[in-house]
Amino acid sequence: MQALKINEPRANEPFAQAKETRRTTLAGPPRDSAASSRACVRAQVLFVIALLLALPSAALAQHPIPEAERWATITHPGNAPYSSSFQDLGSYGLPMGSVNYEYQISRTEVTAEEWYEFVIAYAPFVSESRRASFEFTGPWVSVSEPTPGQIDYHLSDAFRNKPTENSWRFAARYVNWLHNERSLTPEAFESGVYETSTFGDIPGGGFTDQRTRSPGATYFLPTIDEWIKASFFDPHRYAMDQSGYWEYPHASDVPPVPGVPGVGQTSAGVSMPFFHPDVAAYSAVQSPWGLWDLSGGASEWLETPLVEPSTDIARWRLLRGTRAGAFDTFDDWIPITDDSIPRSLNGFRIARIIPTPGVAIVVVPGISLLVRRRRSCSCGSCQSF
Amino acid sequence: MFMRLMSIVLICSLFAAQWAQAEITPTTVPAQDVPVQVTALGNNRYKVEIWPHATATGTTVILRTSPGDSDDVIAQVIVHPPAEVARTIRVRINQIVGTLERVKDVELIQAVSPFAGSVLVDRVRLSGTLGEVRDVTQLVNAEVDGDVFGPIRVQSSETANSDVQLSSAGGDLLGDVISLSYIPTLQVEACEACRGSSITLLNFANGNIGTLSDPVRIAADLLIANISAGELHAVIERAMYLDGICPFEEYRLVQSMGNLEVGGAAGTGEFTGAIWAQQWLRDNVPFPVQWRFHGPMRAAIFLKIIGHIEPNSLFFIEHEQLKGQITSGHTAGGCIGGWWALPIQVGSVTLTPIDGFSAYSNSSQSLGGGAVGTLPYSLHRQDCFPADVDPQTIEIIAPEDIGNTIAMRHYGPVTWNVANGQPFVVSRRKAGSSDEWQPQSCFTCAPHATNDTIVNVFPTTEGVVLQRGFEYEVKLRTIGTNGPNVLRSNLPHLTTANDPEVYDYAPLIFQVCDGAITACLGDADDDGLVAYWDADSVLANWGSSACLKYGDADRDGVVSSPDLAAVELYDTFTYCHPEARGVAPEAQRPDAPAHMNLAEDSAAAVGPMTFTQAITLMGYADAEDFGEAFTELPRASRMMMRVLLMELLSGE
Numbered sequence A: 001m002q003a004l005k006i007n008e009p010r011a012n013e014p015f016a017q018a019k020e021t022r023r024t025t026l027a028g029p030p031r032d033s034a035a036s037s038r039a040c041v042r043a044q045v046l047f048v049i050a051l052l053l054a055l056p057s058a059a060l061a062q063h064p065i066p067e068a069e070r071w072a073t074i075t076h077p078g079n080a081p082y083s084s085s086f087q088d089l090g091s092y093g094l095p096m097g098s099v100n101y102e103y104q105i106s107r108t109e110v111t112a113e114e115w116y117e118f119v120i121a122y123a124p125f126v127s128e129s130r131r132a133s134f135e136f137t138g139p140w141v142s143v144s145e146p147t148p149g150q151i152d153y154h155l156s157d158a159f160r161n162k163p164t165e166n167s168w169r170f171a172a173r174y175v176n177w178l179h180n181e182r183s184l185t186p187e188a189f190e191s192g193v194y195e196t197s198t199f200g201d202i203p204g205g206g207f208t209d210q211r212t213r214s215p216g217a218t219y220f221l222p223t224i225d226e227w228i229k230a231s232f233f234d235p236h237r238y239a240m241d242q243s244g245y246w247e248y249p250h251a252s253d254v255p256p257v258p259g260v261p262g263v264g265q266t267s268a269g270v271s272m273p274f275f276h277p278d279v280a281a282y283s284a285v286q287s288p289w290g291l292w293d294l295s296g297g298a299s300e301w302l303e304t305p306l307v308e309p310s311t312d313i314a315r316w317r318l319l320r321g322t323r324a325g326a327f328d329t330f331d332d333w334i335p336i337t338d339d340s341i342p343r344s345l346n347g348f349r350i351a352r353i354i355p356t357p358g359v360a361i362v363v364v365p366g367i368s369l370l371v372r373r374r375r376s377c378s379c380g381s382c383q384s385f
Numbered sequence B: 001m002f003m004r005l006m007s008i009v010l011i012c013s014l015f016a017a018q019w020a021q022a023e024i025t026p027t028t029v030p031a032q033d034v035p036v037q038v039t040a041l042g043n044n045r046y047k048v049e050i051w052p053h054a055t056a057t058g059t060t061v062i063l064r065t066s067p068g069d070s071d072d073v074i075a076q077v078i079v080h081p082p083a084e085v086a087r088t089i090r091v092r093i094n095q096i097v098g099t100l101e102r103v104k105d106v107e108l109i110q111a112v113s114p115f116a117g118s119v120l121v122d123r124v125r126l127s128g129t130l131g132e133v134r135d136v137t138q139l140v141n142a143e144v145d146g147d148v149f150g151p152i153r154v155q156s157s158e159t160a161n162s163d164v165q166l167s168s169a170g171g172d173l174l175g176d177v178i179s180l181s182y183i184p185t186l187q188v189e190a191c192e193a194c195r196g197s198s199i200t201l202l203n204f205a206n207g208n209i210g211t212l213s214d215p216v217r218i219a220a221d222l223l224i225a226n227i228s229a230g231e232l233h234a235v236i237e238r239a240m241y242l243d244g245i246c247p248f249e250e251y252r253l254v255q256s257m258g259n260l261e262v263g264g265a266a267g268t269g270e271f272t273g274a275i276w277a278q279q280w281l282r283d284n285v286p287f288p289v290q291w292r293f294h295g296p297m298r299a300a301i302f303l304k305i306i307g308h309i310e311p312n313s314l315f316f317i318e319h320e321q322l323k324g325q326i327t328s329g330h331t332a333g334g335c336i337g338g339w340w341a342l343p344i345q346v347g348s349v350t351l352t353p354i355d356g357f358s359a360y361s362n363s364s365q366s367l368g369g370g371a372v373g374t375l376p377y378s379l380h381r382q383d384c385f386p387a388d389v390d391p392q393t394i395e396i397i398a399p400e401d402i403g404n405t406i407a408m409r410h411y412g413p414v415t416w417n418v419a420n421g422q423p424f425v426v427s428r429r430k431a432g433s434s435d436e437w438q439p440q441s442c443f444t445c446a447p448h449a450t451n452d453t454i455v456n457v458f459p460t461t462e463g464v465v466l467q468r469g470f471e472y473e474v475k476l477r478t479i480g481t482n483g484p485n486v487l488r489s490n491l492p493h494l495t496t497a498n499d500p501e502v503y504d505y506a507p508l509i510f511q512v513c514d515g516a517i518t519a520c521l522g523d524a525d526d527d528g529l530v531a532y533w534d535a536d537s538v539l540a541n542w543g544s545s546a547c548l549k550y551g552d553a554d555r556d557g558v559v560s561s562p563d564l565a566a567v568e569l570y571d572t573f574t575y576c577h578p579e580a581r582g583v584a585p586e587a588q589r590p591d592a593p594a595h596m597n598l599a600e601d602s603a604a605a606v607g608p609m610t611f612t613q614a615i616t617l618m619g620y621a622d623a624e625d626f627g628e629a630f631t632e633l634p635r636a637s638r639m640m641m642r643v644l645l646m647e648l649l650s651g652e
Helices: A015-027 A031-053 A112-122 A168-179 A186-190 A224-232 A367-372 B002-018 B533-540 B561-570 B611-617 B623-632 B635-650
Strands: A003-005 A071-074 A103-106 A142-147 A150-154 A233-239 A242-245 A300-308 A313-320 A338-340 A361-363 A375-378 A381-384 B024-029 B036-042 B045-050 B060-065 B073-079 B088-093 B105-111 B118-126 B130-136 B138-144 B152-155 B163-168 B177-180 B201-204 B216-219 B227-229 B232-237 B260-262 B271-280 B291-293 B300-306 B315-317 B325-328 B344-346 B349-351 B371-374 B395-397 B406-409 B424-430 B438-440 B443-447 B454-459 B470-476 B508-512
Touching (some): A142 B315, B105 B118, B118 B130, B424 B443, B533 B561, B533 B635, B561 B623
Parallel strands (some): A003 A361, B118 B138, B130 B152, B177 B216, B201 B227, B300 B325
Antiparallel strands (some): A142 A150, A233 A242, A300 A313, A313 A338
């Protein structure tokens, strides 16, 4: 797999555009105005949905991002952490975002198609009690039992580019599999990054699962710091080489505007049943590093556990990012981190070490221009800024 | 004016009061003076009241315990939103900063209505239990370690849909969860000002929802999705609906149902209760709906499907676990129903509708005991007893297998009002003939003891069986000549009088015969053998019109002289005569009496006589002559005549 290196966002971007972005930020609507604009966005939603309904499912089958462009390289090791007077999860929440090494992170959440490949590969080894569970298949892969005891898995073309949602433990097996170069041996799923032999529940709450990746892991779930940096940190936040953090993950200090693709900036805050846009459907809405769907899509599992200091028992895994259909974009705000029990279903994106020489790394400087072409909506019209 | 001043004084005093309570720490975002009053109730129980300003920009209040106070119970969280401002008030109950210490229990969260804005209770983290939630707009992202007692009742505001997203690490959901829509006027059709209601997550996979003895109600109007439970004992339906007499109550259906998984980690948890749901699907719209039942599915599911659905995307019921009833609607009684438009998987069995109707042939036993039916329910012919395996031919059942009970199994539960009489008419005629059906009045019907899709049909007289050589017809009985069927599709929410009649299906017809031998002529006593004693059976039932009468040796419906002739004609001391099918007679039994007419000289034989020899000896010209005389004899004389005849025939 080739990699796209999005090195130093906005390094090639005209400074005038950066100024324009800041100006828009300052002049942009306050948080409550964004909420009030939802009403007019709703009015546009029905029309756009009507257009979406006309799309043939075959058109949705291909991954929207070429394989060579699915990774972002996060540089600037040793960046300063983000801190705030508002503490949400205390020692786990703040300060955060400082990473002392370069790494890559997928620009989209793991799609149903990518997950389907894993399901097929792991199916011979998955435990009988979980083989037909949503924890394993996620919401998009369906099951059948053509002969007693045999489970088949199916994925509709229309669902291939939806963000998958699975339990943390199956997400961990997924990165094990990637780490082991997609080998089809049972060990390839159970060790390498997270030893599944450590997975277990503690009576009364908590789990025994391996807390952090094994040394030498090549693929892994991102930590809270890796995720925050890839989502909010901008080496040129204030000016060329003046780094800092944005308040929201689309390189802005105002919340993204809810709405369907082409109208709004995020699927969070869109109150429609079964509204699940494809990954990267909001193509112009990205983090400074080119990541899509940090707001909306699916809430994303992180590697970082919540550990009770007094007992040293890990009880939850951290989550970041709002999901499609969330009430609003409040949780997209940088200091707010969520958590959940490992068995709940959430999406995730994967991180990895930068491939060693021999793996081509494609540099696309123009990507930062793409990052800046965001759109927002006001009642009755949409405008670029 | 005075009241306003008093209100300001009250609010100021409340704002001051928050700092006096250290155990429950309110934080507002952004930090500002949202009045919050914390009142200690004793025993680590607290009451929190929040008065958001109408003009305040900050809308979020986070409640936390203080370090070391993990036993704290918030007895009540009361939100007083400003009535005149459409603002979102957000309340969170988080763990304290820097630790995982959480409020233990919350007994009540309530928004004081009416109000124009929305009260959003989100990110609730409790180490203990959650009690009642009342009249907030949404309760979302709530995770509780223990049980949720409920009831949970959320209500859409003028500006936002209501929603519930609730999980438990290991506890049970023991109360109702109701999500109500905002409807400004009394109407149920979609309206611009209406706000829908949903329940988008109830994750109790490590526990149960409801109990077998005390199921809960889960109700919303727009959407119910992502329900996961070890055991599920619940009625899932629309929150606001009008009772009516429609057999497939339109307004009871949740507009959309999302994913559902029952069984828990062990995959053995059962589902009892009911689901009322509609799936309105469109081509090319990603609509992932999967209901997965890993344990016994004992519930009643009422499902209206409109449009296209992805293959394999709705039902997955593990092998032989369909133990309940899945019902899909059909136009009936003037009410709009839906079609059964999708395959349903039960293990390796895929049930497929034909033209929107139930027509699968799989036995109920192979599914687990349950059924999938469209309204009005029809007859599951292949699963009746006797089974109608091939609709193109008349099934034959052996006399030793028939017993005396016919089981009429349907694709759904059925019932009838006893005041309207029996639901079926049973008739019979000579097997293989096109004679007129002879109604048999001695049959009665009763519901099966444990399966309400089955009606048992059997003779009222104990010991009477369905005799061989006849073709039987079990036909739906109508009220009056052209009235509706007595038998009705049994819908649990309707009275029997309002239940729709069953589909007007064709009668169940079968023959009771020995293999290929159809009519078994001459066998008047149904013993499978045509022998001289059949004449006694004819005489014993002479002139009888009793139900399932014996003695009808020629199967013409009347016990009379021709039956004696039939005995004479077919008495070969073999098993039944193969008249109707043209099959060669079986070999004469080795113990056949010496008079058997297979021998040329039988007429001259001494000892046992043929029937003709006997009545000739008695002075009658032929069977008809004998019959006329026998008819006129008094009862006692008939008995003497029978004894004499049997002695002559048997040679004893």
